[in-house]
Amino acid sequence: MVDLSVDLGGGHRLPNPLMTASGCAANGKELHRFFDVSDIGAFVTKSVMAEPRSGRGTPRMAETPSCMLNSIGLQGPGIEAFVDEDLPWLQSVGARVLPSIAGSSSTEYAHVAATLRASRSFDAVVGVEVNISCPNVANRGLVFACDPLASAKVIALVREQLPRDIPVFAKLSPDVTDITAIAAACVKAGADGLTMINTLLGMVIDTDRMRPQLGGVTGGLSGPGIRPVAVRAIWQVRQAMFEGRIPTVPIIGVGGVRTGRDALELVAAGASAIQVGTVVFNDPSAPVRVLRELCELLEAKGYDRFTDAVAVAHGR
Amino acid sequence: MVDLSVDLGGGHRLPNPLMTASGCAANGKELHRFFDVSDIGAFVTKSVMAEPRSGRGTPRMAETPSCMLNSIGLQGPGIEAFVDEDLPWLQSVGARVLPSIAGSSSTEYAHVAATLRASRSFDAVVGVEVNISCPNVANRGLVFACDPLASAKVIALVREQLPRDIPVFAKLSPDVTDITAIAAACVKAGADGLTMINTLLGMVIDTDRMRPQLGGVTGGLSGPGIRPVAVRAIWQVRQAMFEGRIPTVPIIGVGGVRTGRDALELVAAGASAIQVGTVVFNDPSAPVRVLRELCELLEAKGYDRFTDAVAVAHGR
C-alpha cells in the first residue's frame, strides 16, 4: 500500500493529497451525497467574504472546448453564516477543512481571517487558502494577484490573524507575466504554501445575439484545457525554489485535473497536493475517483510514499 | 452576397479576411495540395529568422484536451532561402503573402525585414507580421513580447526597414499581466496593426517516464481550448482603442478558430481578419471551410459587408 499521507504545514497530517477546489464543491453538503467528504485529504470551501453576496447576474457560464468559463462573482453567505453553519457541518462529518477567503481590500481579508479564527469549529481547519484573484477596490479593480505588493500585503495581514500552526496558502493567478515574482512576494510576506492555479481570464461571445455571453462580460476559464498552463506554473515556481530564488514551501496543484494521470502530472511538476475543480461538474465523485486512480498509478510505478513522487520530473 | 473584402492598411485590399497562422501552414506548397492558397485573404508564412535553424530536438509536441503543445524552436531555412524559394513560389501561385519574421535581437529583426524588402518577389507581400514572442538574447532570454520597451524597439526598427505601404503587424503574446500595455507600446512604436494571440506557455509531463514530455521542456499551447483567451485579449485591446487609450488599428484575430462561428466570435470582439492555426492539423482545408462558414453566417444574419460585423459586440 502506498503511503498517501502528506503534511502541508502546521503538523496537520492529511491522510491523502486530494482536495476539492474552491468554488467547485460548494461547502460540502451537496457532494457528501456522492462520497464521504472526510475521505479526501481536505475540503476546500467556496471563497467567502465578509458580507453576504448575491454574485453576478446570469448567464454565469459558457461551455468551451474541454473547458468552461464562469463569472459567479463570489456569491456566498458571508463569513458569519459560514462559521455558524457551514464550518460546523463540515466538522460534524469529520472533514478536514481548508477554508478559502476573499476580500475587496486587505482589511476585509484580515477581518474574514479573524472571524474564522474566533469561530467555534476552528478545530476542523487545517489551513487557510487566500484567494487573491479578487479585484482590489483600492487599485481601480486590478486583482491583487497581478501585483506583488498588493498580494504581499494581503498575505501578511492574514498571516497575522491566524495561529502559527495554521498554514496560509496564497492562491495565484496565471494571468501574469512572471508568476515566480508573485510567488516570491507571497512567500516572503508569510505564505506557508502556494495554490496554483486559479482560472485564466477569458471571454465568449454569444454569436446569436452578438454580445458577450456572460452577464459579467469576462470570466474565468477552467477545466482540462488549461492543465498545461497549471503544470507550467507549478514547474516554474518549483524550479525557482530549487534554484533558491524562492524559499521552498508546499504547492497545492489545481487546474484541469480529470484523472489520476493528470494529478500525477501536477505532482511530478512539483505539487504536494491536488485539487479537482471543474471536473466535479462532469463527475460529482471525481475527487475520490482521482485519488483511487492516483494511488493505483503510484503503486504500479513502485512508489512507497506519495511524497517521493513530488517534483520528480525536475532534473530528468 | 456579403462583401468580404478588407483593407488592413497600405491600400492592399484583401478579397476576404481569412488567413493561415504562422507556423501552422508551412510556406504554402503543402496546403496548396488541399486548396488554392490564393483563395484566402493572405497567406502567413512560418516565422523566419536570419540564418537557417534546425529547431529543437524531439518530441516537439504533446496532445492535450482540445489543444496541443509545441516546441518547434523556429526551425526554418533562414531569410535568404525564404526570399529565394518560398516567396517566389507563393507569388507564382498568386498568393497575397504576410511573411512572419523573427529574431533573437532587434537588429536581427531589422536585418530580416531589410532582406525581405530587397527581395525580387516583394510585390507579393501585403504586410509583415512581427513575431515578438522570441527569446531576447540581450535580456536573459525574456521574450520581447513580455516587455513593452523591447517590443517597441523591435517594431520601430522593423518599421524603418519597410516602405510605408507595407503595414507592420505586431503579434502579441497572451502571457502578460496587461496585454493593452504591450499593444499600446507597439502601436506607438509604429505598428500598423496587431495580431492576437500567440500560444500560451504550457507544459506536459510524460507520466510514463516522469519527465517533461517536450524536448524543449515548456511549449506553446494552441487550439480551440485557448479561444476564450484570444477573444478576451482582442476584446480588451479593442476596448482600449474605443476608450482612446490606444490609437485604433486593425487587429488580426487568431487562437482556437475551428468553425465560422468561432471566427465570428473573434470578429465580434474586434478582429478585422482571422487566422486559422492548429485546426489545420485536424482539417487541412480548414481556412477555406471556415471562410465559407463565416460567409454563410454573415449572410444569414443579414450583413452586407464583413467589416460591419467587426467589433459589434462592444457596447451591447
Place this chain on the structure above:
Amino acid sequence: MRARVTQEVAEVIATRRVGAYQHITLVAPGVAELARPGQFVALGVGGESSGTLLRRSFSIHRVSPSGTYGGTVEIVVSAVGAGTRWIVERVPHDTIDVVGPLGKAFPLPTDPVACVLVGGGYGSAPLFWLAGELRERGCHVEMVLGAAREDRLFGVVEARRSCDGVTVTTDDGSAGQQGWVSDVLPDVIDRTKAAVVYGCGPMGMLEAITRVAQAHDAVAQVAVEESMACGVGVCMTCVMPVVGSDGRTRMVRSCVEGPVFRGDRVRWDAFDGGHARVPDDAVGAPKVGGH
C-alpha cells in the same frame, strides 16, 4: 437530509423519433427507484475523449421502477446543439452516464383539487407522470399543450388518455387552436375551478402562466430551465432571483432549490433577453460603488 441521488452508467434500450423529438429509454434502476415527477437527470456527453465537459439536463418523462431490464428512465430530447445531437444519435446498447434524480419534484396538493398542467413543446414530458399521480389522489386534471407547430407538440395522444381534458394550441394553427397556451388558460382555469396550475416550458411561457394563474386565484408551480454547469448544487451557475418565505429576494440555485418554483416567487422582472439581473433589493446585491 437532502434527497438521495445516484450516478450510473445507463444502457439505452429504446430510442424513437416522436415528432421533432427523440424519446429515449435508459436502464437506470437507481434513478428509477428514487425519482419523483418534476425531477431531472443530468447526462454525460461524448466518450472518453470528449471535449464536452458539462452534463446536459432532461426532465424525467417517466420511470418504470422494475421490468425486464431493471428500472428504466425515459426522457424526451430536442436536438438543439452538439450535446443533444450526440444524445439523440445513441443507438440501443450504447451507454450514457446518468446522474439523478436531481432537483425538487412538483409539490402535490393534499386535497383532491382541480389542476391544470401546461406544457410548452417538450416541456410536457414530465407532466403525464404528474397527471397520473394527481388523478390517483382524486384530482380533476386537465392539460394544455402548446408549441410552435404540430411536430413540436409532445404527447397529445397520451394526454387524452391520461387526463380529464386536453386543449392544444399551436402558434401557426397546424394543430388545435391557433395561439398561445396563455390565450386558452384563463377559460380552462375558470371552467375547472383549478387551484393549481403546473407549468413546464420556456421562461416566457412560465411567466405568462404565473400571471394568468394569479389573476384567476390559482397557484402556479413552474419548472424552469436554466443553464446548469453541475446540476448538483456546487457551481452556482444556475441561479435566479426568487423571493423566499421571509419576503427577501435571493439568487437561488435552480438545480437544487428548483427546478420547480412557485410562480409568484420568481422575480420575472429581472429577466430580459436571456439575461437575469440581480435585483437591487436582493440579499447581498452589489451596492452602488461596489460591495
Place this chain on the structure above:
Amino acid sequence: MRARVTQEVAEVIATRRVGAYQHITLVAPGVAELARPGQFVALGVGGESSGTLLRRSFSIHRVSPSGTYGGTVEIVVSAVGAGTRWIVERVPHDTIDVVGPLGKAFPLPTDPVACVLVGGGYGSAPLFWLAGELRERGCHVEMVLGAAREDRLFGVVEARRSCDGVTVTTDDGSAGQQGWVSDVLPDVIDRTKAAVVYGCGPMGMLEAITRVAQAHDAVAQVAVEESMACGVGVCMTCVMPVVGSDGRTRMVRSCVEGPVFRGDRVRWDAFDGGHARVPDDAVGAPKVGGH
C-alpha cells in the same frame, strides 16, 4: 509536383479482430486510387464534440481500387491509447474522416533482386502489398516477422502465401524462433543474397535492421513512426535527423520526406529513450551560447 492527396469521409465496411489488432476496411476511393505501398493515412478521431484534435496515422495495409463499395483502404490498428481505442470501436457504417495517401512509398528496385521484408508487430501491415509488387517485378521475396508474443504477430498466414520464404520470431518463443528479428536476419540475407531489406516496426528494430543490412552489403529501407501533429508537412513536429545527399544532416519531416528512409541516412546516434537530439553538426543546429 508533390504527390496527390485527398480528404474523404470514409465508411467503415468491415472490422475484425486479428490477434491483438483490429483489421479495418474503409471505403475511400480517392485514397485507394492514389496510394502506393509504404504510404499512410491520417484518421480523425471522435465526433463533432471531440477534444482530440490531432489525426492518427496508420500504414496502408492494402487498397482495392474498385469493388462493390468503390475503392477500399485497409488498415491494421493496435489500440494503445484513447485515439486508437476510439478507432477500433467503430462498427460497420460508422464514418471516419481520412486524409491520404501521405508520405513517400517504399522505393522499388529496378532489377529483380532478392529482398527481405522485416515487420515488427503491426509493422508488417504494409509489407504484403509491397511483397506482391516486388514479386511482380520478379524479385525473390522473403519475410521476417517478429513480435513480443504470438498474438502480436500480424499476417503470418498471408506471408506464407505471398512470399518465397517466411521466418517468424517472438520474444517469448510463443511462435517461431525465440528471439529478435535481428537474430535471424543475417542468415536470411546471406541465404537469399538480398540486395534490399525493407523494414517497418519500432525504432530500435529499424536501427538493428539497418546495422545488419549494412554489415551484409544490403540497402535498408525503413518506415519510421514519429509522433505527428499534422501528417501533411506543415507543423514540423515529426522531424528526425537524416543525412542528405550532400552529406549534411538536417531535421527532416518524416511525414513528407518519409516515412520511408534509407536506413544508413538516419542519424540513429541522436535517438535516446524517446527523444531525438539535434546533432551538433546538423544544418542550423544551436551553437554554444545560442544561435
